[in-house]
Amino acid sequence: MAPRTTAGGSAEQLAKKQREISISEFFTKNRHLLGFDSPAKALLTTIKEAVDNSLDACEEAGHLPRLTVEIRNEEDTFKGLDLPSLAEGTGTGNGNGKSNGKSRATARNAPAREERYRIIVEDNGPGIVPAQVPRIFGKLLYGSKFHSLKQSRGQQGIGISAAGMYGQLTTGKPVIVYTRTGPQATAHRIALTLDMKKNEPVVLADDETIWEHDHGTRVEIVLTGSYKRGQHSVDTYLEQTAIANPHLHLTYVNPRGEKRVYPNATEELPESSREIQPHPYGVELGLLARMLKDTKCRNLSSFLKEEFCRVGPKTCEQILTTAELPARKNPKRLVQDDIRHLLDAISATRIPAPPTDCLSPIGESLVMAGLKSGVEADFYTSVTRPAAVYRGNPFQVEVGLAYGGELPGDELARVLRFANRVPLLYQNSACAITRSTLSSNWRSYGLQQSKGALPTGPLMILVHIASVWVPFTSESKEAIAHYPEIIKEIKLALQEAGRQLGRHINRRRREADAAKKQSYIQKYIPHIGDALQEILAIDDAEREDVVATLTDTLERSRKL
Amino acid sequence: MAPRTTAGGSAEQLAKKQREISISEFFTKNRHLLGFDSPAKALLTTIKEAVDNSLDACEEAGHLPRLTVEIRNEEDTFKGLDLPSLAEGTGTGNGNGKSNGKSRATARNAPAREERYRIIVEDNGPGIVPAQVPRIFGKLLYGSKFHSLKQSRGQQGIGISAAGMYGQLTTGKPVIVYTRTGPQATAHRIALTLDMKKNEPVVLADDETIWEHDHGTRVEIVLTGSYKRGQHSVDTYLEQTAIANPHLHLTYVNPRGEKRVYPNATEELPESSREIQPHPYGVELGLLARMLKDTKCRNLSSFLKEEFCRVGPKTCEQILTTAELPARKNPKRLVQDDIRHLLDAISATRIPAPPTDCLSPIGESLVMAGLKSGVEADFYTSVTRPAAVYRGNPFQVEVGLAYGGELPGDELARVLRFANRVPLLYQNSACAITRSTLSSNWRSYGLQQSKGALPTGPLMILVHIASVWVPFTSESKEAIAHYPEIIKEIKLALQEAGRQLGRHINRRRREADAAKKQSYIQKYIPHIGDALQEILAIDDAEREDVVATLTDTLERSRKL
16 A cells, blocks of 8 residues: 655655555545445445435336335355455455454454445336446446436435445455346346456456346445444434335335335325536536537537527527627637637526426425324424525425424424435534524524524424535535525525424414413302302302303403 | 436436546536635635645655745736637636626626636745646646655645646636756746546646746646635635644735735744554455555565554564464465455454654644734643544644633634644534534533533634544545544543633632632721721721731732
8 A cells, every 4th residue: 555655755756656546546545425434324325325326217217116125134155256356356255154253353443233234225227238237336436417417316426336345345245236127128147346446347247147027226235334223324314215205115124134114105206307408607618618519519509509508599699699609600619719708698698597397396295294204293384495596506495394292392403404305314514404504593483592503492304405416515425515505595495484383383372371361260250150149149040151151251252 | 518318217218328427527516525616715725725735845855834825816818828729628818808707707606706816826845846747736636645644734636636627617727837846957837737528637838947946836826716804714724824834934915915924933844744554453355455466575474564554573473373374475365265364363463553653743832822823812721632543544633722811702612623734714514623622511611502502702722633644524625524533532632621721710710709808808907907996095006017917817818
């Protein structure tokens, strides 16, 4: 690894040390960027990446997703293939009873619970063309979602291959992928590893095989992890995934062999999200130049109309006139100054905001339903904001609140964070959602809140952000970056929901007061009756009558 | 950019969309990962990366660093070279009066203050061998620090080239580098850009030139940024850099042309930090396999002794015996199972913790001095913890506290964060330092603190982490990841300093009480005198005498 260097740092000596860093080396050393900094987190991240991909694929293909997630304690020998030395960044090696030794070996830097697990995630999606499998699972920065603006869970082309890399790093075992693209197609079983130096997949085996399913994908990754319960656990993640994806049918088997089924609450797939073109206001000089170079369009006007959203014939003409550029000019022929004029013209032209029907929020009713299924409370509300735009990307914020009931009254409010229907469990303090919640004034809604802290009270806050491109603070996609436009939208949604909560809390307070007053008066009504009877010498019937009338009046006065 | 795709998502259709993502494309779209998410931040990040590199180089070469940082408002034409179209990911284009148009153009998504700036950072370091300049400044993931375990500011090989990329993206202008490696060498002036698709440098010009300095490097980057004052500003960053680097002589010229000089407080370079080998406990199966493959050692025993720290002849023998492997075996010959045995043997062997003299903390006295230069307070204290280890990497925590004086008493405490002497200004809520400060109990030291919040009071907290490898939460190196070992050390340091602060606060309180009591008693002494004079009929001299004695006694009683 680290080359022993001669002391001193002359330019020549420094030059000797300069080296290229492979992307896989980079992420191996910076594994926490990908969410593999602890064995417990590694387990969660691996499952998260696999489930994200499965859901994306199913929805894209229009299949109602049926997923199976299994975490198996891996003590048995891997009946795999005979593999070259691990040094090739590959290889498996049978755990022949050494596995105990192994878990002892890694126990050094980790809780005793650290074990070897086989993660299995299976879906009924469209499957993957076998030729694509190696690079999708065995190469970082490769995927279908990065280059498109579309609301999807995955977007970077890193996640699942990183998970495979981590498994390989800690156990030396390859990723196993079963996939079948349809009843006519034959199923494949592919075993592969990742060459860390080259960031390229190494296929160890690709066999045709029999598979009970017509279509779908199954991925198996063996890794050293730690299975825990609690707020940051796989269990919680899957629970919340079910909340945010009511169309998902999920079967989950934990390492203890306990099976749990989350049936789908609806037969309807979510409104499928559309891919959109970038908005003209979102591009900069360099980006525009790249697009002009890469475009297949033969002339400027078609370039503007086809490569961007919201550019119709009129807008297009307007831009080109301002830029003093001919509509028929070949985009590839633009020189530096033309490009700058074009950019200036774009910014000088009024262009409608990007379309927002490309987003598919969860929806107020389903957010509410999700909360209700999640927690027993007295009061629920939810708000779905109209879509907004940051750096040319449409996004939409949803908020749900649950108050009272079984929620603890003396603790800080609990915040559930979601991005494109994926629950975010870690790095909450780094997240724009948390920031927005902290900096909202909850006192005005009748809650306690101390400076720089979350509100205190029996409150659960759910926030969901849907966008064609979610800006995460790191590749592990655990927190949302602090773009002012996003923070503003979240705060507006929280305020809208907060006001409703405030009204509820006040009503409760007033009702309590009224009830107290009433019971107080009620105590005296009989005595008034008796007094009247004595004074007016009325008979018992009349007295009862008076008492009834008074009680009745009291009732009515309270109702008003 | 985004290819328009046919609807539907069959495996075949999805396959068509699968593409490789170039690392530069990735970071362009995820620019916030590198700290370029806002124009203000872009300005800061660029200067930060350049200054980090300059300081590292100077210290490595043993030169007392003299740096000049200048931010120039760039309205004038760039007298550069005639360049090919930007589309090659290169090019400049003269700003001929269009620059106003340009700033209007970008004003869309940003505060009106957004402008074009030329960032100039110059040092008296060892310079850079001209042949190395292109890749150091024009290629992401290339550098000298990533592959070594050594306390340095840079470590990823991304920062400065990313800054250049951002400049190119927003203004189309190339990075200009002047460098000279010594009085005998000729100075070079190199202009280059980065090819985004290939992540390779494109050299536009490399001229020999005259330069007044014997040795050093000067980098110029033109970018669209926004110059602001305040907590997150370049000014603050440079101020804090001076605090954490008392050996640095810094000259800073801001866009208004205002010049500020921070003279160096000491002529001594910091204890130079040593590079160390990885600790055996820090490696995993995959990593060990890679090391075995890459090593130049001919046999296992020299491999263990030379590639790792803390492995002497005895330890080495012990490991090999446990692993049942011959000392003379060729490392490259080990198969999968041997490697696992070796790893098991390592974990079964007692190996001393890694050396910690490889770290160079700021030191208690200098931390204190830094705080004093930074803020007027009544009380200062500082603590430097002994070094500790996470994932085999040594690290060391320092804490300084300033209390009272001009610090505002009714606000949350201010936290200054440093990593390897670099001030961290953004993402404080994501940082292990903030987490540790929040979760420490400050009430027990006599401060107010509400649940889940920072303490309130006239308090400034400085925390510095020195490590051979600082685990940042993102490539922008703004916050430290939440490794439990690191959080534990920070909290211990805070407690140690906190207790001293607590003693100070209590003493103050006691003194205040005593003073009140004393003044109270003092009021009565004269009357006692008069009374005694009346009763005992003593003369005035005697009365004065009594009064003096009583006052004196009171004084002494207070002193005890």
